[in-house]
């Protein structure tokens with residue numbers, strides 16, 4: 001039993017939702033699928049009903065406006081629904097969705113992937129201690145539940161996200177023990193020319209930093225958290241100064257805290273694109289391995305479009321515009337007409353993308369950062385594998401992420417390798433004396449998310465089994 | 474000075490590695506050339522079932538020897554002799570089961586028919602709907618994902634050279650074989666094509682046509698589960714294999730087809746195959762319904778029209794050989810690789826090989 005659409009959009013963040021709206025306004029029958037309860041994605045995440053009264057923020061206002069538009073449109077939203085498989089068939093794209101414990105199949109002429117990004121967290125000793133959360137994970141807590149990670153939090157990581165998280169903690173009444181960032185002030189100054197083209201975003205960022213200065217929150221530039229102290233929960237962190245390559249070289253300094261937000265930039269969530277048949281290539285300037293996509297959202301596969309951070313990390317402002325452009329391209333494809341040229345939108349996209357890529361450049365970790373890992377630092381959380389386990393496998397001859405996965409099961413656990421493969425690639429590259437760009441991620445396989453056996457089985461009737469010709473005796 | 478190897482083995486799957494080890498033990502200097510990683514083809518992604526109940530009657534002696542070879546490799550390949558049940562849920566399946574397993578038992582496999590009561594005693598979590606079952610105490614499994622790690626280690630221990638990410642682009646015949654690869658030119662006196670589902674492409678480099686087809690088999694794995702089954706489980710129709718590994722994950726196979734071609738990547742899983750495959754697994758073991766599937770994948774299994782192996786001289790050559798296309802070849806691989814090695818060393822193999830130049834339309838055995 002399948003439902004038929006002109007376009008299916010996977011992901012309801014700024015990119016996906018705008019693509020869906022644009023295509024729907026152009027007259028296409030559009031379905032949009034997202035894991036979350038409401039559209040908005042990570043950046044414009046909806047609040048849970050219990051905190052609806054909370055004051056609004058620019059993110060919540062943008063998100064509410066978007067949700068309003070989606071609600072008034074003809075876009076059919078599949079919320080709390082997980083895409084677990086994508087296939088191309090003669091009739092178009094087949095998208096397999098897990099919704100309320102059942103498998104639903106959507107069929108569409110065109111598929112728009114807007115699966116966004118995920119955070120890269122560089123493992124350091126103690127990073128799996130309860131009380132340590134990702135920077136991106138922290139923003140989800142703020143937006144959805146107005147919750148705080150702890151009473152007194154160290155916020156550490158690269159790019160603009162550290163400052164946003166720190167200022168949000170303060171706004172919500174928490175205490176920020178310190179901000180620790182591998183970036184230097186000079187790096188930020190160098191990003192300035194790319195930022196002035198989006199003064200609105202620049203001013204917001206400046207306000208976060210100003211707030212921290214005024215409140216006397218110490219900011220440790222060119223520093224990183226080298227270790228997290230505490231057995232069952234965080235009791236503090238040890239920070240160290242970094243070299244230009246971000247390797248630790250300064251004296252350790254201790255900061256007392258009961259929680260830590262830690263993140264090192266975003267990387268495109270590209271597994272869905274891989275399943276849909278796209279090759280990935282390494283683009284450090286776009287946050288890592290990503291598929292080839294142009295500004296109009298077109299890919300090398302017919303009927304397959306991609307927009308937003310999943311096509312390379314360019315940030316929310318660019319994602320929103322990329323979504324609109326992609327919605328236009330995909331709807332033109334469905335209607336069999338040539339896509340119109342929207343120069344103004346293209347220019348706005350280039351400006352926003354330039355800003356976003358400057359932020360990505362600040363966020364991408366440099367090589368030295370991985371030397372924060374010790375032999376017994378956990379790399380693969382699902383299988384509890386340490387750096388020394390992985391390095392031993394590499395030294396025994398495993399020269400690819402595929403070989404390490406086979407030998408150790410790193411990437412075979414519930415997370416499907418989403419959190420460990422980046423680090424494993426680095427370790428392989430380091431051992432070979434090569435670059436991470438020579439160490440691609442393993443083959444993407446379904447399900448994109450773990451899926452219950454009962455859901456796959458559905459209402460199976462034994463008598464429906466297609467009995468094959470018996471194997472030769 | 475250029476090295477001329479005694480033999481270049483094209484393909485680092487179980488067949489190529491086992492043959493290289495035997496030839497090195499016999500005094501030859503082989504090199505193994507693998508286009509991707511050692512043991513990442515069929516040998517690294519298969520379901521790992523070592524079951525005499527799904528082997529062909531005439532291959533039974535080879536399969537029995539294969540089982541012993543796996544037992545010797547032991548824990549390093551995750552080998553476990555668990556015993557295995559094959560289940561029938563309908564009268565028709567029961568007939569099929571009786572007919573087929575009787576023939577296999579006659580061919581030397583220690584297969585017996587067991588009462589459903591005994592089945593329930595051993596495997597209380599299986600569905601009550603079983604009408605007939607056979608059992609083989611020799612059956613078990615190995616962990617195919619360890620194939621690469623294990624054989625890479627063995628090759629290193631025996632100082633056998635190998636190259637990974639080394640694709641053969643052309644083969645020229647002069648005083649010796651000259652292999653143009655993605656990693657340079659390699660010279661060897663002899664050749665062994667053990668390229669799995671890619672054998673047809675490899676043989677074509679020497680202008681030999683081999684009628685090889687590939688099936689695209691699907692396997693799925695669950696997250697870790699509490700103990701549910703201890704034996705390997707099969708189905709009378711062959712549509713299900715199931716085992717629970719030492720780490721608690723349950724592996725489900727049964728030859729359901731994905732799509733793709735060996736020449737284009739690693740094949741694609743199809744939901745229309747995974748869903749009934751998993752449904753059948755849940756039907757056979759209702760407790761599985763609580764598990765989540767973490768990953769499904771495909772691999773290419775090669776075969777020729779008569780479904781017997783290719784193992785012998787490449788038609789028209791006396792110093793080039795082919796080894797592959799064994800269905801259930803993971804079980805037989807280590808043993809038939811050894812036979813092939815012996816043959817190339819000029820020794821009489823313990824059991825006969827399978828001439829790749831035979832007439833495939835006739836049952837030649």
Ligand SMILES: Cc1cc2nc3c(=O)[nH]c(=O)nc-3n(C[C@H](O)[C@H](O)[C@H](O)COP(=O)(O)OP(=O)(O)OC[C@H]3O[C@@H](n4cnc5c(N)ncnc54)[C@H](O)[C@@H]3O)c2cc1C
Nearest residue numbers: 484486487488508514515516519520522669772801802804
């Ligand atoms: C999904 C699946 C499940 C299976 N389940 C079972 C089971 O439960 N029990 C069982 O006994 N058997 C099973 N089999 C069968 C078994 O896996 C195979 O018969 C066996 O592994 C074949 O071994 P091989 O070495 O011939 O092939 P492969 O392991 O495929 O090795 C061939 C190698 O050659 C390399 N190669 C190819 N061309 C070139 C070239 N030009 N240059 C360099 N290298 C090249 C390939 O990359 C590959 O690594 C299954 C097969 C599949 C696919």
